Amino acid sequence: MLVTVLRTTLLVLAFLTAILPMRNASASDRPSVVTAIEVVGKGDAFEIDLVVDGQAEPKLILLRNPYRVALDFDGTLAAAKLPAIDKTSLVTDIRHGLVGADRYRLIMTLSQPVRPKLDVTKGETGVRVSLRLAPGDDKTFTLPSLPKASASPAAEHRSNRPFVIVLDPGHGGIDRGATGEKGTEEKAVNLAFGLALRSALEALPDIKVVMTRDDDTFIPLNERAAIARRAGANLMVSLHADSIRYKDLRGATVYTLSEKASDSLSRELADTENSADRFAGSEWDQDAPEIHDILVDLVRRETEALSEHFAIQLVADLGKGEIRLINNPRRSAGFRVLRAPDVPSILLEMGYLSNPEDEQALQSEDWQKRLAAILARSIAEFAKRPTLGSQR
Ligand SMILES: [Zn+2]
Numbered sequence: 001m002l003v004t005v006l007r008t009t010l011l012v013l014a015f016l017t018a019i020l021p022m023r024n025a026s027a028s029d030r031p032s033v034v035t036a037i038e039v040v041g042k043g044d045a046f047e048i049d050l051v052v053d054g055q056a057e058p059k060l061i062l063l064r065n066p067y068r069v070a071l072d073f074d075g076t077l078a079a080a081k082l083p084a085i086d087k088t089s090l091v092t093d094i095r096h097g098l099v100g101a102d103r104y105r106l107i108m109t110l111s112q113p114v115r116p117k118l119d120v121t122k123g124e125t126g127v128r129v130s131l132r133l134a135p136g137d138d139k140t141f142t143l144p145s146l147p148k149a150s151a152s153p154a155a156e157h158r159s160n161r162p163f164v165i166v167l168d169p170g171h172g173g174i175d176r177g178a179t180g181e182k183g184t185e186e187k188a189v190n191l192a193f194g195l196a197l198r199s200a201l202e203a204l205p206d207i208k209v210v211m212t213r214d215d216d217t218f219i220p221l222n223e224r225a226a227i228a229r230r231a232g233a234n235l236m237v238s239l240h241a242d243s244i245r246y247k248d249l250r251g252a253t254v255y256t257l258s259e260k261a262s263d264s265l266s267r268e269l270a271d272t273e274n275s276a277d278r279f280a281g282s283e284w285d286q287d288a289p290e291i292h293d294i295l296v297d298l299v300r301r302e303t304e305a306l307s308e309h310f311a312i313q314l315v316a317d318l319g320k321g322e323i324r325l326i327n328n329p330r331r332s333a334g335f336r337v338l339r340a341p342d343v344p345s346i347l348l349e350m351g352y353l354s355n356p357e358d359e360q361a362l363q364s365e366d367w368q369k370r371l372a373a374i375l376a377r378s379i380a381e382f383a384k385r386p387t388l389g390s391q392r
Pocket residue numbers: 170171177178186239240241242273
């Protein structure tokens with residue numbers, strides 16, 4: 001039964017992810033059609049023109065890593081071939097296609113940052129879209145505001161109070177997590193602290209707390225991220241107290257998601273954490289499908305920036321609050337639980353059960369309350385900053 005519910009949930013999430021870029025697609029009766037694409041300029045004066053039968057209001061999107069520029073056309077289909085690209089030009093690769101039912105997208109990979117200029121000239125039956133690119137620097141290559149269509153359920157929620165925080169006590173049920181020398185179980189420490197933090201947060205105005213678990217239940221990693229997305233979370237904090245190889249290492253660490261781990265210790269830890277799903281049965285033993293959609297990319301980058309922002313602030317607050325931190329307390333690794341593309345997320349290792357002093361602190365109610373108070377203040381501070389919604 002539980003598995004069926006969880007599987008349905010995952011399917012719903014996959015479906016939501018799939019329709020995300022199509023939301024708010026133009027409801028025009030007849031789609032426009034791109035009938036021709038030509039490259040006009042060359043080298044440093046690159047220009048690409050699109051002839052569109054019907055109306056078009058293309059959106060310009062700039063991306064980094066690598067530098068790319070994209071044009072997005074709502075309510076538009078394509079019946080044109082891509083022109084060949086001169087390899088010496090600013091544009092090194094060009095691709096196009098439909099994303100969603102009737103959204104056309106043209107993406108160009110760049111050899112360097114550019115200054116783009118987009119013109120739309122109206123004709124009798126259609127429009128001509130000209131995109132000129134000149135060499136620019138990194139500063140001119142700024143991220144434009146998010147196109148409206150990329151609004152995620154979470155992003156939409158951001159314009160309305162209250163601020164939704166998802167607390168995710170790690171492990172649970174069959175998955176005990178780490179065990180301390182005195183037999184302390186990580187799953188119990190995480191839950192006890194999660195509940196203490198919930199109490200601290202519920203005392204604050206305009207904050208809604210959602211728990212991924214509030215009892216000793218096993219929840220797969222993807223499902224934890226899915227809970228955060230469904231809740232329209234503004235922030236997710238995953239709580240852990242793992243073991244590490246070095247018994248004398250102690251103190252808190254704040255982790256954000258990164259493809260490449262910041263260091264080998266973080267990578268090991270993420271591997272251990274990610275293996276939690278071995279308890280879940282084979283249907284969970286896989287990553288959510290990678291999402292290569294460019295708009296999801298954009299949301300994801302904004303999410304990463306917000307996660308970073310919170311991580312920096314939290315480390316500073318923990319330091320000020322005299323919570324012991326490990327060396328380089330801000331680290332990153334590929335934690336699966338942090339992978340919701342539209343929910344800023346961090347994983348807090350409150351301390352390490354492999355260290356006897358940490359084990360003692362983690363079990364102390366006073367210590368838990370002190371940490372909860374600091375974290376609650378940090379979260380409240382983060383909740384006050386301008387939201388994604390209002391930046392748009
Ligand atoms: Zn853990």
